[in-house]
Amino acid sequence: MDWITAFAGVFRPDVFFYLVVGVVSGAVIGTLPGLTATMAVAVLTPISFWLEPACGFAMLIGVYNSAIWSGGISAILINTPGTPASMASTFDGYKLARKGYSGLALNINTIWSVTGGLLSTICLATFSFPLARFALKFGPAEFAVVALFGLTMMVSVSGSSPIKGLLVGFLGLLFSTVGLETIHAFKRYTFGQVGLLDGLNFVAVMIGLFGIGEILHQIYTSEREENVIQAEVKTKGQMPSPKLLASLVPQNLFAAAISIIIGAIPGAGGDIASIVSWGQAKRMSKFPEEYGEGSVEGLSVTCTANNAVIGGAMTTMLSLGIPGDAVTAILIGSLMMYGMTPGPMLFIENRPFVLTLIAQMVIANLVILVFGLTTSKIYPRLLAVKKTTLWVVVLFSCFVGAYAINNSTTDLIAMAVFGIVGFFFKMLDVPNGPFILGLLLGGLLEANLRRTLAMTMGSYSIFFTSVISVTLLIIAIVSLFLPSIISGIKKKFRTK
Amino acid sequence: MKKKLLVLLLVVLVAFSLFAEGSKEKGKFPTKQINIVVGASPGGTSDVVTRFIAKDVETQLGVPIVTTNKPGGSCSVAFEYMAAQKPDGYNMMYMPVESAMVKPLGLTTLEPSSIRYIGLAMYLPATVTVNKNAPWNTFEELIAYARANPGKVTVGNSGTGSIWHFGAAGIEQVTGVKFNHVPFDGGAAAATAVMGGHIDVAAVAPGEVLPGVQGGDLKVLAIVDKNRSNLYPDVPSFGELGYDVKVLGWGAFGVPKDTPDDVVAILEDAFGKAIQSQGFRDLCEKYGLTPGYLNAAASQEFAEAQAVWYQNEIPKFNLK
Numbered sequence: 001m002d003w004i005t006a007f008a009g010v011f012r013p014d015v016f017f018y019l020v021v022g023v024v025s026g027a028v029i030g031t032l033p034g035l036t037a038t039m040a041v042a043v044l045t046p047i048s049f050w051l052e053p054a055c056g057f058a059m060l061i062g063v064y065n066s067a068i069w070s071g072g073i074s075a076i077l078i079n080t081p082g083t084p085a086s087m088a089s090t091f092d093g094y095k096l097a098r099k100g101y102s103g104l105a106l107n108i109n110t111i112w113s114v115t116g117g118l119l120s121t122i123c124l125a126t127f128s129f130p131l132a133r134f135a136l137k138f139g140p141a142e143f144a145v146v147a148l149f150g151l152t153m154m155v156s157v158s159g160s161s162p163i164k165g166l167l168v169g170f171l172g173l174l175f176s177t178v179g180l181e182t183i184h185a186f187k188r189y190t191f192g193q194v195g196l197l198d199g200l201n202f203v204a205v206m207i208g209l210f211g212i213g214e215i216l217h218q219i220y221t222s223e224r225e226e227n228v229i230q231a232e233v234k235t236k237g238q239m240p241s242p243k244l245l246a247s248l249v250p251q252n253l254f255a256a257a258i259s260i261i262i263g264a265i266p267g268a269g270g271d272i273a274s275i276v277s278w279g280q281a282k283r284m285s286k287f288p289e290e291y292g293e294g295s296v297e298g299l300s301v302t303c304t305a306n307n308a309v310i311g312g313a314m315t316t317m318l319s320l321g322i323p324g325d326a327v328t329a330i331l332i333g334s335l336m337m338y339g340m341t342p343g344p345m346l347f348i349e350n351r352p353f354v355l356t357l358i359a360q361m362v363i364a365n366l367v368i369l370v371f372g373l374t375t376s377k378i379y380p381r382l383l384a385v386k387k388t389t390l391w392v393v394v395l396f397s398c399f400v401g402a403y404a405i406n407n408s409t410t411d412l413i414a415m416a417v418f419g420i421v422g423f424f425f426k427m428l429d430v431p432n433g434p435f436i437l438g439l440l441l442g443g444l445l446e447a448n449l450r451r452t453l454a455m456t457m458g459s460y461s462i463f464f465t466s467v468i469s470v471t472l473l474i475i476a477i478v479s480l481f482l483p484s485i486i487s488g489i490k491k492k493f494r495t496k
Numbered sequence: 497m498k499k500k501l502l503v504l505l506l507v508v509l510v511a512f513s514l515f516a517e518g519s520k521e522k523g524k525f526p527t528k529q530i531n532i533v534v535g536a537s538p539g540g541t542s543d544v545v546t547r548f549i550a551k552d553v554e555t556q557l558g559v560p561i562v563t564t565n566k567p568g569g570s571c572s573v574a575f576e577y578m579a580a581q582k583p584d585g586y587n588m589m590y591m592p593v594e595s596a597m598v599k600p601l602g603l604t605t606l607e608p609s610s611i612r613y614i615g616l617a618m619y620l621p622a623t624v625t626v627n628k629n630a631p632w633n634t635f636e637e638l639i640a641y642a643r644a645n646p647g648k649v650t651v652g653n654s655g656t657g658s659i660w661h662f663g664a665a666g667i668e669q670v671t672g673v674k675f676n677h678v679p680f681d682g683g684a685a686a687a688t689a690v691m692g693g694h695i696d697v698a699a700v701a702p703g704e705v706l707p708g709v710q711g712g713d714l715k716v717l718a719i720v721d722k723n724r725s726n727l728y729p730d731v732p733s734f735g736e737l738g739y740d741v742k743v744l745g746w747g748a749f750g751v752p753k754d755t756p757d758d759v760v761a762i763l764e765d766a767f768g769k770a771i772q773s774q775g776f777r778d779l780c781e782k783y784g785l786t787p788g789y790l791n792a793a794a795s796q797e798f799a800e801a802q803a804v805w806y807q808n809e810i811p812k813f814n815l816k
Contacts, residue, residue, distance in 0.1 A: 042538035046547060139694030140678075180569070182679055185601070185657040194576050194604055197569030266688050267681070321707020322688045329684070332707075333544060336782060343707035407566050408573065447681065454678050455650050455695060 006355035009054060010363045018055045019360060022062020023367045030067030031379075033080040033394070034207050034401015037067035038326040045334050053338045054356055060334065061360045062367070064327050068270060068306050069113040069368050073379055076105045076299075078394055080211030084203055085270025085306035087436060088278040090210060091157065092302075095294030102380045103238035108296060109303045110372030111245065112252060116304035117365040119256040120263065120311020124318070125358045129344075131312070132319040135264035140451040141462045143267070145469045147445035149476045150272055150437065153279035157433030159292045165434040168425070172438020175200055182447040183454060195410025202271075202440055204402045208415035209432050211398045213422020215391050220423070222387065238376075240296070248300045251281045255301040256308040263312020269325035270306035271440060275433075277305035283479050292431075311361070318342050318354060525585055525759050529560045532588045532749070533578055535571030541703065541783060545617060545747055546590045548779050552770035557762075570594040570658065572604040579606055583752035585759035588614075591750040593659050596802040600810035601657050608799035611750040614760055615767045616790035616798060618780055620745030621721035622663035623728070625698045625705040625714050627690050635718040635737060638697070642673040650695040651675040652686030659745050660686075662809065663720060664699040666742030670734075690714060701745065702727045702784025720744075727784040746802075748795050764792045 010016060022044070029040040040063045048056030071083030076093035089109065096105040123131060138146070151169075158165020178189045179199030190196040255277035262273040281301040282291040291298040313324025314331075321343035323329035335342050340350055347354055402415040425432055456462050463469050532550055536542040543565060550561040566574040571594040581587035591613060599607040624635055632638040642649045653661040656679040668675055675697075680686040683700030690698040690705075691713045698705060698714075702725050708714035709728070719725045721744065722735035734741050749767055751760065770776060771789045780787040790798055 045538070136688070136692040139689055139692050141694075180657075183656060185655075187602075194569050194573050197572065197603060198567070267685065320688075320691070320711065320713070322691070323684065330538060333540075336703075337544070339782070341707055341710055344711035406568065406573075407564055408568065451678055451680070454676070457647075457676070 002352065002355050003359070006352065006359040007363070009356050010058065010359045012054075015054050015058045015360075016363075018051065019058040019062045019364055020367060022059035022064075023066040023364060023371060026063035026066025027070040027073075027371065027375075029063070030070030030082045031073045032397045032401055033074055033078075033082055033211050034203060034398060035404060036083040036203060037064055037071065037085065038083075038330065039404065040064075040067040041327050041330050045330055048334060049337055053340075053353065056334070056338070057357060058360050058364075060331060061357065062364045064331075065117055065307065065310060065361065065364045066368055066371075068310060069110065069117075069303075069372065071306070072109040072113065072303055073106060076109060077102060077379060078211065078390075079214040080394065080398065081206060083270070083306075084206060084440075085274055085309065086302070087206060087210075087271055088157075088274040088302040088305070088433075089299060091278065091292050091433065092295045092298035095292070096296070096299060097380075099294055101294075103376055104240060104296070105299060106376040106379060107238065107373060108240055108300050110369060110376065111240065112248070112300040112303035113307040114365045114369040114372070115252065116256050116259065116306070116308035117310060117368070118362065119253075119304075120260045120308040120314075121358060121361040121365070122311075123260050124311045124315045124361070128315040128319045128347075131260070131264050132316045132322075135261070135266065135312075135316050135324070136320065136322075137468055138265045139466075140448045140455060141466055142468045142472070143265070144445055144448035144452055145463065145472045145476075146262075146265070146268065146272075147441045147448060149472050150276055150441045151445065152476045152480045153275055154434045154437055155480070156279035156282050157275065157292070157431065157437060159431045159433075161429070161431070164428075164430045168430055168432075169434030169438045172435040172440075173442040174438075175205075175435075176439045176442025177446070183450050193410065195408055199443065200414050200439065201402075201405055201408070201411045202436075203405050204411035204415040205418045205439060206436055207398050207402050208418030209422040209425070209436060211394060212415065212419025213426055213432070215394055215398075216419060216423035217426040218387070219391060220427075244296065248297055251285070251297055251301055252304040254284075255281060255304045259305040259308035260312040260315075263309030263324050264316045265312075266316055266322045266324055269313070270309040273309045274302040274305040275437060275440075277301045280479070283483060307365075314357075314361070318346060318357070319344060321346075525762050526557050526559045528586065529562055530557070530586050530588060532561060532563050532590060533574045534563060534565050534590045535567060535574030535592070535594070536565065537567045538565050541620065541701070541785070542590050542592055542747060544783065545779070545785070546749075548776060549617065549749070549767065549770045552773060552775065553766045556766045556769060569603050570598055570601065572598040572606070575606050575611075576604055578750070578752060579610055581752050583754035583756075585751060585755050585763060587752060588763070589750050591748045591799070593620075593745045593747070593802065595750075596799055597657070597659070597662075597806045597810065599803070600807045608796070608803045610753060612753050612755055612760060612792070613748050613750045613795040613799055614764045614792045615771060616746060616748040616788065616795035617767075617771045617776070618747055619721070619786040619788050620701055620747070620784075621719050621725065621741075621786060622660055622667075622699050622743070622745075623702050623705055623716045623725075623731075624667065624718040624720065625687065625690060625700070625709070625716050626696060627693055628713055628715050629693070630696065630715070632717065633715075635732065638717055639671050639673055642671075642675065646674040647676050649673075649675050649697060650678050651697045651699050652678050652680050652689050652695045654683040654686060654700055655679050655681065657810075659743065660700050662806075662813075663743045663745075665809075665813065667699060667720065667739075669742055670739045687714065703782075706784065721786065723786075725784055725786075726781045746798075748790070748799065760792060 029035045071086035072089040074082040075086040075089035079094040081087045154169040259273040262268045313328045316324040317328035554561045578589040651664045683704040686698040687705045689695045716731045719733045724733045
């Protein structure tokens with residue numbers, strides 16, 4: 001009965017209106033590189049205070065889900081992740097688009113993002129408390145191991161040349177040390193610049209490396225050879241067939257499960273989840289060689305992953321009052337402004353509101369599904385304009401986006417510098433993935449490793465006494481060496 | 497040639513027009529949008545307080561007030577930006593306790609005397625919070641244990657060199673015990689680690705531990721303030737327990753140093769009213785802040801005194 005009221009509440013004209021407003025504005029903000037889901041929610045939060053809680057939250061929930069989904073659109077069409085969470089969607093999505101399957105890729109993004117969102121919402125609705133309790137077990141030691149596990153993906157995201165990948169991956173690790181170090185607040189590589197105290201901004205570097213680098217490369221190559229971007233929709237094979245979708249179900253269920261847990265862990269978000277899911281799916285896939293070359297499977301798991309994080313993050317936020325990622329941190333603020341404190345008590349004192357939130361998550365995802373599938377024809381057409389026009393527009397939005405992150409010129413400079421780096425990476429056929437992975441996880445690994453050692457007075461034994469840590473370490477080692485062991489055995493048998 | 501001359505003439509004329517604004521009807525303030533910079537991310541206490549006050553001042557002064565976030569380096573990024581802005585009253589900044597700490601921390605050369613404070617809004621005490629399953633039920637029990645086991649109690653703070661790092665150190669000073677300090681990425685992260693049983697104590701703000709306390713995962717043993725907190729009426733304060741309060745967070749507003757007196761007076765009045773409003777008091781209660789207004793002169797004096805204290809204390813920590 002509660003549920004019926006909750007769902008009926010979402011279809012109140014005003015609530016539904018704000019939900020759709022949220023979805024549409026989230027789609028716009030998420031598609032623009034640099035304007036992240038966090039920013040979308042942060043911008044709309046003050047507006048939501050003018051509304052009653054149900055309407056305000058309908059808008060925020062709509063924006064949150066939609067911006068994560070639409071981040072994949074620019075990842076697919078222009079190789080620039082709209083939000084960090086869709087970073088891994090560039091690996092296969094952009095390749096698919098260049099092969100002329102942009103329509104297919106966009107629909108895959110919509111369908112699997114919505115699936116991920118719905119699956120994670122089901123988790124939120126059914127076992128939020130056990131999940132949140134489990135997530136609490138991730139302390140600094142476990143977190144360090146998660147980061148280490150993520151770093152083992154470096155080889156997977158290296159594409160054809162693991163050596164090049166590892167080289168730039170370690171370069172990424174080096175760049176992650178810029179800024180104030182965690183334990184003693186020692187300044188590293190800041191060169192007296194206040195703007196560098198907090199390190200290189202991950203989003204700015206990402207926009208530069210992927211977005212600017214890609215545009216520069218296109219400009220450079222366009223004079224020599226007329227390789228036009230195939231952004232038009234192919235009429236055939238635009239809608240994925242039920243058979244294709246069915247074949248993707250197992251991998252995506254697995255990706256959703258990983259991502260819901262990663263989302264629930266405080267501090268870990270969609271960026272890590274999608275890259276880990278992609279790497280894991282590649283290792284388990286029957287066609288790992290297609291990954292990074294335009295694999296529908298590869299694209300679908302990243303889309304499932306980043307949206308599945310939302311339900312996980314919401315679970316921790318609502319049931320424990322702890323932010324699962326940056327967006328839910330802001331949502332806690334808005335809940336408190338409405339006089340509600342997230343935490344176990346919320347489920348008792350404000351149960352109807354929690355149910356409303358969950359119902360809004362479901363409806364928001366369904367709105368995205370309809371909106372996404374109907375608009376998938378428009379997006380590529382927007383990009384079918386003259387190439388020069390497209391370059392200017394993308395460059396412009398990259399600059400605006402990079403500045404908008406923190407209103408910082410340092411971020412702009414970082415973006416420009418890494419844009420040039422990205423260009424040379426592309427020229428030398430060096431993959432971006434490992435670099436960005438190193439930059440993303442290097443800081444996490446270092447901070448949590450040193451935090452752990454500060455806690456234990458320098459003893460490493462905690463890594464081998466914590467069940468979670470040991471399990472993750474074993475999985476990491478196995479998944480790192482198993483492929484080469486298997487192929488080694490196969491070779492032996494073949495030679496015999 | 498004629499064309500070039502024309503262009504040159506135009507450039508000169510346009511260039512002059514840039515200075516036109518300065519001579520515009522003097523004495524009337526404000527006539528356009530006021531910008532407030534917050535040196536922290538959206539959604540945090542600094543941001544919420546600033547946006548709330550800004551909304552009130554907006555209706556009083558009749559001009560839009562836009563809040564912008566420039567996080568980084570414990571507010572030093574925003575601080576350096578503000579010090580370089582035009583001192584015309586249209587550029588303002590939220591000045592947290594960190595503004596008195598960034599110079600001794602070596603993050604910037606700016607200090608409270610480099611800025612003009614127009615009013616202090618509130619104070620923010622630390623709490624001493626432990627897991628509900630912890631063997632200590634009172635602050636005294638915790639201290640007795642810490643005294644018997646020096647360096648064994650792990651205390652999470654909001655980051656090395658952050659306000660709650662010194663908060664925990666202040667507790668060490670007045671009780672004479674030795675903690676093992678563990679820096680986290682923000683106070684909420686430290687509270688989370690206590691909930692998960694990874695560390696013993698979180699010495700962070702009342703609002704940051706509230707969800708855990710309400711959910712029954714955490715218990716607050718003491719409020720590091722003279723008086724009790726509205727959020728935890730049953731928890732004794734340091735004042736009652738007979739300890740000095742060494743470190744307290746606070747938040748104020750400031751403008752670039754050379755902002756004219758008449759403009760400062762208008763801002764001081766408007767912000768003073770907003771800070772002393774019932775609405776702001778309610779907000780403070782919700783976030784576990786202690787409302788407390790100081791006018792421009794008093795807040796300037798307070799901030800500079802704080803800077804002197806941190807200048808003396810911070811070098812003792814051997815951060816670098």
